[in-house]
Amino acid sequence: MRVQSSATTAPPIAVTTRRQRPGLGGTFQAGLGVVAFSLTFPATAWGLEGFGPWTLVAVRSVLAAALAGCCLLALRVPPPARRHWPGLAVVAAGVVLGFPLLTTLALRTSTTAHAAVVVGLLPLTTALFSALRMGTRPSRTFWAAALAGAAAVLAFTVRQSGGALTAADGCLAAALVxxxxGYTEGGRLARVMPGWQVIGWALVLCVPLTVPAAVLALSAEPVHLTGHGVAGLLWVAAGSQFLGLVVWYRGMAAVGIPRASQLQLAQPLLTLVWSVLLLGEHLTAAAPLTAAAVLVCIAVTQRSRS
Structure with a gap:
């Protein structure tokens, strides 16, 4: 005799989840990084009022490494796995040593407006490095908007600097690369470890080089302690070299390197605003129009799909 079960199969429970807009937190953090970076050139110009270029670069790295080291020790963060150290070395060479040194040397003879040209090309260059290193494939719309934004920034900054090339352009081009x-490799590492640890360990990795360099530079270059000089040094050490990179790498890990990098299209324009407010440089009437064009390009890149 066949016995029928009285149990009935319960209908599947429909689980509804509210769709959230992805990447808003990452975009916000990357945007904070851009704001911090936009102050780097004006702060460097202030720092050069009291310190020589080699002293400024070496001491800022030592101070940033001390801040990062204290955070790592306080939180008892274990060293990264051996496989991550080559990537950290790339971050150290590009972001901790190369870019600060090359741009500081350039700013001895270049205005902050002219130096902003390198930042205008940095988003596009970072997207290219990401495509080569990580195999990302942004859409054609993304590339079109990125190229348009870079062209707008370049046209504005070259016009702002009088259209003349300077001897510092070689340093700026090398700094760009x-x-x-460093951004691409740091963004990749930030997917497997917190962003602040990426820049923290990169700074610590440079200590055997930056501490002796700071001692030598302080003994060779004169130091004139001024309010601007000290404020500029403290900002490029804490804001540009550590805290700004912390939120920047977190944002890159959240929204992707190509999309985050395009937020830097706004950085040259922000730098020029700070240059007016802090250094007394003058802007042309083209600034608002360029800013509007750049914001449109940023919006397109943020909405485009890979």
């Missing part, structure tokens, strides 16, 4: 490589 090494920084894009």
């Amino acid at each position: 090494v920084c894009a490589a």
Whole structure:
């Protein structure tokens, strides 16, 4: 005799989840990084009022490494796995040493407006490095908007600087390449470890070089302690070299390197605003129009799909 079960099969429970807009937190953090970076050139110009270029670069790295080291020790963070150290070395060479040194040397003879040209090309260069290193494939719309934004920034900054090339352009071009490589590698590492640990360990990795360099530079270059000089040094050490990179790498890990990098299209324009407010430089009437064009390009890159 066949016995029928009285149990009935319960209908599947429909689970509804509210769709959230992805990447908003990452975009916000990357944007904070851009704001911090936009102050780097004006702060460097202030720092050069009291310190020589080699002293400024070496001491800022030592101070940033001390801040990062204290955080790592306080939280008892274990050293990264051996496989991550080559990537950290790229971050150290590009972001901790290369970009600060090359741009500081350039700013001895270049205005902050002219130096902003390198930042205008940095988003596009970073996206290219990401495509080569990590195999990301942004859409054609993304590339079109990125190229348009870079062209707008370049046209504005070259016009702002009088259209003349300077002897510092070689340093700026080299800084562009090494920084894009450091950003790409740091964004990749930030997917497997917290962003602040990426820049923290990269800074610590440079200590055997930066501490002797700071001692030598302080003994060779004169130091004139001024309010601007000290404020500039403290900002490029804490804000640009550590805290700004912490939120920047977190944002890159959240929204992807190509999309995050395009937020830096706004950085040259922000730098020029700070240059007016802090250094007394003058802007042309083209600034608002360029800012509007750049914001449109950023919006397109953020909405485009890979």
